[in-house]
Amino acid sequence: MRRKHNLLVGERTAEEMKKQIGCVFPKEEEETMDVKGRCLLTGLPKVVTVSSTEMMDAFEEPVERIMEAIHSVLERTPPELVADISTNGIVMTGGGSLVSGFDKLVTARTGIHAVIAEEAISCVALGTGKSLADLNSLQDGTMNISRRRQMN
Known part of the structure; x- marks a missing residue:
């Protein structure tokens, strides 16, 4: 929000954006959300409409680090265990796994089916x-x- 819109938003707003329109894999239908914050240029309140595609761009850097970590772990995993993982899939946990499309991205990048755990958080x-x-x-x-x- 800072880099693209010169807008400062609070943690609660950022979390709400992540939950409502956040995604790491292209959605079938783009979603938008009006975001309120403080303009860094004027210091005054400002409302900006943000799209799910913009959120995907914002997530790019941390998602790449996570994907590199996944690849690194798979490279260091013994062949027998990788065969089991390949057969049974990857189970994703934690709040980050709930970002829309994360399981699809992991599947696309690794070739291994990924699912989100029940009660992931x-x-x-x-x-x-x-x-x-x-x-x-x-x-x-x-x-x-x-x-x-x-x-x-």
């Missing part, structure tokens, strides 16, 4: 909580894996 915390509840039974397995790595 909280599933990691829920899974961590479940594993902590069973910490005593998991500890031996975790230690054995660690020891095995040290031996190799």
